Amino acid sequence: MANLEAATQAAVPGNAPVAIEFFSIQLGAAAGGGLFLGIGGTICEDEGLSQIDLGNHHVASLDDALAVIRGTINFPQ
Numbered sequence: 001m002a003n004l005e006a007a008t009q010a011a012v013p014g015n016a017p018v019a020i021e022f023f024s025i026q027l028g029a030a031a032g033g034g035l036f037l038g039i040g041g042t043i044c045e046d047e048g049l050s051q052i053d054l055g056n057h058h059v060a061s062l063d064d065a066l067a068v069i070r071g072t073i074n075f076p077q
Contacts, residue, residue: 019044023054023073027065030058037065039072 026038039054054072059065 021049025069027062034058034060035062035065037068039069 020041021044022042024038024040024042026036026040028036030036035058037055037057037059039056041052041054043050043052055068057065057068059068
């Protein structure tokens with residue numbers, strides 16, 4: 001997803017504030033070529049930590065994977 005705030009709000013019900021504690025990036029060789037890219041986040045809720053899926057993609061190269069990561073995660077400048 002291109003907008004991290006929209007992704008986290010869609011994954012968490014209600015109007016609770018969402019704070020992603022950390023992100024996980026998974027890369028693997030895809031059958032037929034290219035790479036599989038998975039992006040996840042861990043959020044802190046009253047009940048503890050929860051995992052949310054921020055996207056799964058098939059990309060042609062590591063450069064493409066980095067572009068998807070940059071578009072999904074809004075890193076502080």
